[in-house]
């Protein structure tokens with residue numbers, strides 16, 4: 001499915017009417033004036049913690065590094081930004097490992113359905129061997145990736161037509177998925193009708209009923225106001241998702257090593273703090289969304305997992321990722337998948 005540029009702009013504007021960028025005093029005189037683009041609302045913990053990091057970086061480099069944040073896909077949708085981070089049109093960008101897989105094939109391995117049972121296992125894997133493996137793959141594509149992955153969260157399914165209680169409810173469901181083969185494959189296995197749409201266009205796609213539903217963590221359903229255009233929220237926890245903090249390689253290497261150290265330290269620290277914020281937000285947001293009129297239901301993962309197995313989803317992706325990568329994933333989650 002193709003959504004026009006015009007609906008992209010309208011969608012972003014409709015979702016977030018009061019976007020702003022932050023410019024700190026001294027940006028004019030900085031030696032390194034860099035942009036950080038992302039797809040989330042300014043109120044999401046990712047942007048709040050990034051603002052803190054930017055301020056500290058400016059202080060600790062005595063004003064040599066000024067980073068301006070562009071939230072809410074203001075500079076373009078994720079697939080555009082992935083080109084821009086490679087060419088140097090933007091210097092920093094946060095991206096889901098699954099969308100990154102359109103460039104770095106095996107980056108999406110952390111997004112396999114129902115792989116991680118909880119956050120403890122996520123951080124052990126992503127700060128451990130699995131994260132190390134993926135960062136190695138990313139570096140082969142000439143991008144710089146910071147050590148600590150930021151959190152997006154465990155994803156839940158929202159709908160304007162009814163609750164999703166079991167895998168069978170996903171059959172024929174018109175659902176928006178981010179632009180990534182793994183996402184399309186997963187919802188094809190559920191026999192849904194997945195449409196690849198960048199996040200910048202999601203609010204308007206839901207509002208105009210191009211699709212009936214989407215899936216995202218509660219923190220996004222809340223901060224990007226998707227509850228305004230969706231009535232049902234089904235707690236499927238069907239996969240975990242994060243954001244790799246990427247940098248353009250030439251822009252990164254232009255900074256002297258001590259300056260790079262300050263930038264990396266503050267971004268990684270902010271990422272770890274952001275993980276705690278998102279986890280907390282995801283646990284308190286259910287009540288909030290219910291108060292805003294969403295009907296929230298719990299689900300049992302068994303039927304979803306069984307469906308993925310039955311459709312050969314795990315076997316197919318094991319083949320695509322290869323034995324080495326799959327072995328690292330299975331070791332990280334402590335169980336054989338599929």
Ligand code: X2X
Pocket residue numbers: 039095096099152178198199215216217220241
């Ligand atoms: O596009 C999405 O749904 C989002 C915001 O979760 C990602 O960046 C993958």
